[in-house]
Amino acid sequence: MIIDHTNKSVKFKVVYHGPALAGKTTNVVQIAKKRAQDILSFDTKQERTIVFDMTKEVRQIGDFTASFIIYTVPGQHIYSDIRKMVMRGVDGVVFVADSSESKLKENKEFIEILAEDLKLYGKTVEDTPIVIQYNKRDVEEALPIEALEREVNTIGKPSVEAIAIEGVGVEETLDKIISEILERFGRLLK
Ligand SMILES: Nc1nc2c(ncn2[C@@H]2O[C@H](COP(=O)(O)OP(=O)(O)OP(=O)(O)O)[C@@H](O)[C@H]2O)c(=O)[nH]1
Ligand SMILES: [Mg+2]
Structure with a gap:
């Protein structure tokens, strides 16, 4: 937070975390598209994130202009050093989980990694604003x-259902993490 x-003005850092291919970049692309903003991306030819993607959301809160700088981490284990680097100074996390049954183990592992x-x-997980997004609700093997x-939500955080590829639940998730961050910020000011 700056x-x-x-x-x-106040700036917050929001990081989209979670396992590889869960849909983190898809969320950020949808957010940027809706705001007609550019997205800064670093990816491989297969569109896998190798550094991060970045966009931002700006909101007026009373007298203050709050900017939320949004990043994604790369989900692949080979890029764990970069993932850790992106997490520096994080104010809020969206944990993007893939709802597919075959990804359950990976989701659970990634909660530990977070x-x-x-x-x-x-x-700590307790003190950090975190929202869990259950993405890919459209796939046949999606778990209830x-x-x-x-x-997956062993950390008792608020959750949102999404089909990020269709833009479903993307704004709701962003709104939720922003309100969690602002609530914590408000408490710190008291
Ligand atoms: N069926 C379905 N596919 C999705 C959805 N969201 C994303 N995808 C697809 O899942 C794949 C991975 O999405 P990304 O957004 O690149 O995943 P990521 O989490 O950024 O992956 P890494 O950068 O490797 O960590 C892409 O082919 C997306 O089109 C969804 O809601 N439903
Ligand atoms: Mg990505």
Whole structure:
């Protein structure tokens, strides 16, 4: 978080985390597209993220202009150093889970990885605004939400259903993480 009193602005860093191919980049592309914004992407020829993607959302909150700089991490394990680097200074996390039954193990593993990545910077899952997005609700092998809540959301965070490729749930997820971040920010100011 960066607060600039002179310009009455505050900047927050939002990171889309989660396993490879879950749909993190798809979310950020949809967000950028809706705002007719450019997206800064670093990916391989197969469109796998190797560094991060980045876009931003700006909202007026009272006197303050709040900017939310949005990043994705690469989900592939070979890029774990980059993933950790992107997590530096994070204010809020969207954990994108793939709803497919075959991805359950990976989702669960990644919840642990998220906890470790936060710990690197002295943060905890409990104290960090986190929203879980159950993406790919359209696939045939999508697990019921109750099963995902029980198996993946072991950290008891708010969750949103999505079909990011169609833009479904993308804005709702972003709104949710922004409100979680602002709520925490409000508490810090008290
Ligand atoms: N069926 C379906 N496919 C989706 C959905 N969202 C994303 N995809 C597809 O899933 C694949 C991976 O999406 P990405 O957004 O690149 O995944 P990522 O999480 O950024 O992956 P990494 O960068 O490797 O970590 C792409 O082929 C997307 O088109 C969805 O809601 N439903
Ligand atoms: Mg990606």
